[in-house]
Structure formats: structure tokens, C-alpha cells
Amino acid sequence: MSLSDELRALLKHSQVIDTPAALRTYSYDASFLTQLSPQPPDAAVIARSEEDVISLMRYCHEHSIPVTPRGAASGQTGGCVALRGGVVLALNALNRILEIDVPNMQAVCEPGVVHAQLNERLAQDKLIFPPDPGSTRMATVGGMAANNAHGMRAVKYGPTGAWVLGLRVVLPDGTVIETGGAPGWGESSRPPGPAHSKAKQSSAGLELTKLFVGAEGTLGVITQLRLKLMPIPPAKAIVLALFDQLENAGQAVQVVFAAGITPSAIEILDERCVRAVNLYRPAMNLPEVEALLLFEVDGNPPGVEYDAAQIAHAIRPLAKPGDASVEWSTEPKRIAALWEARSVVGAAVGTLRPNSNRAYCGEDICVPVAKIPETLRAIQDISKRHNIPIATYGHIGGGSLHPGHLIDGRDPDEVRRVLLVADDVHALALRMGGTTTGEHGVGAVRARFMPEEHGPALDTMRRLKHALDPRGIMNPGKIFPEEAPLLEAEEPIVLPVGEPTRVAVDPG
Ligand SMILES: Cc1cc2nc3c(=O)[nH]c(=O)nc-3n(C[C@H](O)[C@H](O)[C@H](O)COP(=O)(O)OP(=O)(O)OC[C@H]3O[C@@H](n4cnc5c(N)ncnc54)[C@H](O)[C@@H]3O)c2cc1C
Numbered sequence: 001m002s003l004s005d006e007l008r009a010l011l012k013h014s015q016v017i018d019t020p021a022a023l024r025t026y027s028y029d030a031s032f033l034t035q036l037s038p039q040p041p042d043a044a045v046i047a048r049s050e051e052d053v054i055s056l057m058r059y060c061h062e063h064s065i066p067v068t069p070r071g072a073a074s075g076q077t078g079g080c081v082a083l084r085g086g087v088v089l090a091l092n093a094l095n096r097i098l099e100i101d102v103p104n105m106q107a108v109c110e111p112g113v114v115h116a117q118l119n120e121r122l123a124q125d126k127l128i129f130p131p132d133p134g135s136t137r138m139a140t141v142g143g144m145a146a147n148n149a150h151g152m153r154a155v156k157y158g159p160t161g162a163w164v165l166g167l168r169v170v171l172p173d174g175t176v177i178e179t180g181g182a183p184g185w186g187e188s189s190r191p192p193g194p195a196h197s198k199a200k201q202s203s204a205g206l207e208l209t210k211l212f213v214g215a216e217g218t219l220g221v222i223t224q225l226r227l228k229l230m231p232i233p234p235a236k237a238i239v240l241a242l243f244d245q246l247e248n249a250g251q252a253v254q255v256v257f258a259a260g261i262t263p264s265a266i267e268i269l270d271e272r273c274v275r276a277v278n279l280y281r282p283a284m285n286l287p288e289v290e291a292l293l294l295f296e297v298d299g300n301p302p303g304v305e306y307d308a309a310q311i312a313h314a315i316r317p318l319a320k321p322g323d324a325s326v327e328w329s330t331e332p333k334r335i336a337a338l339w340e341a342r343s344v345v346g347a348a349v350g351t352l353r354p355n356s357n358r359a360y361c362g363e364d365i366c367v368p369v370a371k372i373p374e375t376l377r378a379i380q381d382i383s384k385r386h387n388i389p390i391a392t393y394g395h396i397g398g399g400s401l402h403p404g405h406l407i408d409g410r411d412p413d414e415v416r417r418v419l420l421v422a423d424d425v426h427a428l429a430l431r432m433g434g435t436t437t438g439e440h441g442v443g444a445v446r447a448r449f450m451p452e453e454h455g456p457a458l459d460t461m462r463r464l465k466h467a468l469d470p471r472g473i474m475n476p477g478k479i480f481p482e483e484a485p486l487l488e489a490e491e492p493i494v495l496p497v498g499e500p501t502r503v504a505v506d507p508g
Contacts, residue, residue, distance in 0.1 A: 066473050142225065
């Protein structure tokens with residue numbers, strides 16, 4: 001019997017996909033790697049229950065077949081693509097919000113719930129799950145936990161991991177565990193434990209929740225999440241600041257923190273991004289400066305007015321001369337209009353170079369805040385050295401930068417050069433004392449930087465991986481360099497014509 005036939009014997013017929021056309025859907029995510037080299041799995045399985053996941057894992061463990069979990073495939077690292085064959089396990093049909101506990105400010109949900117949909121539902125109870133990726137309308141909470149996604153509000157509220165209280169995980173051999181408290185929360189076919197945990201904090205033992213958050217599906221499959229929530233802040237304000245010099249923009253971030261203010265977001269657009277936004281939305285008519293910063297503050301109404309005024313006051317000496325270069329507002333319409341500039345930038349950068357593709361590689365570094373100006377200049381040098389235009393934006397408050405490389409994907413030499421750009425950007429991040437990935441994760445594309453990034457700690461990660469997954473079936477080819485495929489810049493690769501790499505929404 002073929003693998004698909006075996007799987008059909010285990011699961012319902014409609015859940016097993018094996019036709020080449022349908023499998024192509026599962027052969028890529030938002031990474032440049034998988035656009036250059038899509039990898040269909042041998043089969044895809046659409047899980048409709050935790051029991052499906054358990055049966056699949058038991059079978060694959062017994063037969064040493066690789067399993068790659070998949071949420072919405074909005075990841076930019078090849079993380080949910082079966083680079084070593086086997087089965088892609090699609091979890092987006094497990095999309096129920098199982099419980100919203102308003103008094104205890106927590107929710108239990110399945111991994112396939114889409115982030116924006118969760119927050120739309122929570123808003124009815126004036127609650128919010130604060131992590132805020134640009135992919136909110138696509139990314140699943142399971143994928144966010146697996147990648148420890150961050151987003152714009154991370155500067156104040158931290159990453160997804162800070163808001164995960166517990167997980168149900170199916171381990172590679174099919175065993176189910178719950179982390180973060182006594183078992184029994186959520187729906188289960190197994191009898192609940194003695195005390196259905198609602199604890200919002202715990203010091204009991206090793207923090208297994210944190211082990212699975214950010215493991216990118218290499219240690220097990222998340223089948224439920226218990227999430228911490230907070231009340232929606234009642235008020236917001238925004239500050240817009242224009243800078244003649246990148247260095248001043250970087251310094252402005254430090255000045256604001258030194259003034260004792262923690263904004264809920266600090267975003268930067270460099271000169272190319274500002275030009276792109278103006279081309280894309282001429283009505284915005286932003287002044288074309290070296291850098292534009294947006295600060296958001298949230299809290300109670302008098303508090304946000306005070307913070308916004310303080311930010312404006314603190315950064316004015318660094319901003320471009322002239323009254324119009326710093327403004328702040330609590331007007332919802334003005335706030336929405338300014339965030340519009342930030343939210344269209346991912347789509348807008350494509351307008352800088354007609355017929356170009358955005359190559360998602362070397363797209364997600366994070367450096368110490370004090371190194372941001374130097375890093376921004378160095379990215380411009382890399383752009384010149386390889387003759388590839390780069391437009392950079394990002395969550396500058398935490399040092400997270402998204403260089404957007406624009407290439408003609410039909411030109412093999414540009415494809416070769418952009419891979420060199422990615423290498424240089426990753427090396428730059430490490431040289432600055434930062435990381436090759438601030439929020440998108442390692443997947444296959446950054447695996448070869450992990451020895452330099454972690455040193456001997458990588459071996460401890462390997463030992464943990466081996467202890468939980470001795471047969472190496474969980475998402476092989478990710479995080480660990482010895483398993484990851486090599487995509488060398490020297491390889492002659494041509495992006496297939498008509499293969500779109502530009503997404504029409506806000507990356508990062
Ligand atoms: C336009 C755009 C904007 C973005 N903006 C941001 C941003 O602001 N901040 C940010 O952090 N990221 C951002 N991203 C990256 C991406 O959206 C995040 O990494 C997101 O968390 C991925 O979720 P997903 O459901 O698409 O997961 P996938 O891409 O499907 O999978 C990601 C990883 O998680 C694993 N996985 C998925 N589900 C499970 C599960 N249930 N159990 C175990 N492992 C699992 C997969 O195996 C894979 O390794 C952006 C991406 C795009 C395309």
C-alpha cells in the first residue's frame with residue numbers, strides 16, 4: 001500500500017491529499033527559498049481533531065516518516081514546508097475558540113484560529129490578545145506560538161510567548177501532554193485532571209510551555225493553547241516624526257525610553273519606504289526625508305496625551321528643523337491615516353521598481369537599539385555593493401528591522417546577488433550583537449547561522465530535540481544546520497516567470 005492509502009486507512013478519505021496539483025499548494029510558504037524551490041510533500045493531511053493528530057503521529061513514528069506541521073503558511077523561512085518529504089500536517093481546520101474566561105482573562109483555543117479572528121471575538125468582551133503581527137489576517141495562533149511571533153506591540157507587550165499560559169502538545173510518538181498547569185483544560189476525549197488549571201503564573205518545575213513556543217514544530221504538534229488576555233486599552237495617541245538623518249531617528253528611540261516612556265509601538269520607514277508610500281498612495285504626500293518614525297502610546301486618555309506630548313517634546317531637537325516635522329494626535333482619524341502609511345509599506349515597496357519581486361530572504365534581523373543607525377547605514381552599503389535596491393522598515397523600538405530587497409526574479413544574476421545580500425545582512429546582524437531573526441524564526445533559511453548565533457548552546461538544543469524526537473521525524477530540515485538544505489548563492493537558480501513573490505499586505 002502507498003503512504004496515502006495507509007493514511008486513508010487511518011483517517012477519513014477527504015483528509016488525505018496526494019494529487020500532484022493539490023500537493024503543490026503545500027510546497028511553499030512566504031519564503032524566497034520555497035519560491036525558488038517549492039517542495040511538495042508525499043502527502044498532506046488535514047487534521048479535523050486532536051485524535052487525527054495522535055493517530056498520524058503514532059503511525060509516522062512507527063514508520064519513521066517526517067511530519068511537518070502547517071498553519072497558514074505565512075512564515076518566511078520554509079518552516080511549514082516538507083523539505084525532507086513525508087507528510088504536511090495542516091492544522092488550520094482545527095479553528096475553534098473553545099473558551100473565553102472573562103474574569104480570569106484567558107482563552108483556550110485550537111491552533112488553527114486566525115489571529116485577527118481571535119481578537120475580533122475577544123473585542124466583544126473588551127479583551128485583547130496583544131501580540132500583533134502584520135500577518136494578523138492570515139497567521140494562526142498555533143503558527144504564532146510555534147514561531148514565537150512578535151509584531152508591532154512587542155516593544156511594550158512582548159512576544160507571543162509572553163501570552164501563552166499553557167499548551168496541549170502531541171509529541172512525536174503520539175503521546176499527549178499539557179504544559180503550564182494541571183491537565184484537563186479545554187475539550188478532551190481523555191478524563192480531565194483533578195484541577196482544571198487557570199493559573200496565570202506558576203513556578204512549578206521546568207517551563208515546558210516556553211520549550212515548545214518558538215520550537216517551530218520541531219518538538220511536537222500544538223493542538224490547543226491557553227492564552228493570557230488583557231483589557232483593551234481605552235485610549236491611544238500617535239506621534240509622527242521626520243528626520244533628515246537616520247542617526248537622529250535611531251537616537252530618538254533612545255531619548256524616548258530615557259524620558260521614562262514605553263510606547264506600544266515604534267515603527268520606522270526609511271527614505272525608500274517613504275517614497276514608496278507616496279508612489280502607492282499619492283494622497284499621503286509624506287515629506288521625503290531620510291527616516292520617518294511613528295510612535296504609538298496606549299492607556300488612559302490623560303495618560304496617552306501626556307506621553308504623546310512628552311515624546312514630541314523629547315525628540316523635537318533631533319527631528320528635521322521646522323514645526324511640521326513632529327506632530328501628535330489622539331484623533332482616531334489621524335491615527336488611522338498615519339498607520340495606513342505603515343500598513344501599506346510592504347505592498348508599496350514594489351512600486352519603487354516596476355516588474356520587481358520582493359525577495360523574502362535576510363528580511364528579519366534584530367539589533368541592539370543603540371546599533372540601529374549604524375545598521376541602517378550598513379544595509380545601504382550592502383545594497384550598493386550588490387546593486388540591489390533595499391527599502392527598510394521595522395519595529396525599531398525593539399531593534400527589529402525588515403530590509404525589503406527588490407529584484408527582477410527573472411534575472412538569474414539578480415537572484416544570485418540577492419542571496420549574497422541575505423548572507424551579508426545576517427552576518428551584519430550578528431556583528432552588531434543582534435540576531436539573524438527578530439521574529440520570523442529560523443526554519444531552513446537561517447539554520448546555517450545557528451552555530452555562530454548560539455555556540456555550544458546549539459548542542460543543548462540538539463540534545464533536547466533528540467530526547468523528544470529520537471527518530472527525527474518532527475519537521476526535519478529546520479533550525480539545525482546539519483539537516484537543512486543548502487541554497488548557495490552560487491547555484492544557478494531562476495525564479496519561474498509569473499511566480500509572484502510580492503504580497504499585497506504588510507510584511508513584518
Ligand atoms: C505579510 C506578512 C506579515 C508578517 N508580519 C509578521 C510580524 O509582524 N511579526 C512576526 O512575528 N511575523 C510576521 N510574519 C511571519 C508569519 O506570519 C509568522 O511567523 C506567523 O507566526 C506564522 O503563522 P502561520 O500560521 O502562517 O504558520 P506557518 O507559516 O504555517 O508555520 C510556521 C511554523 O510553525 C510551525 N507550526 C505551525 N502550526 C503549528 C502547530 N500547531 N504546532 C506546531 N508547529 C506548528 C510550522 O511547522 C512552521 O515551522 C509575517 C508574514 C507575512 C506574510
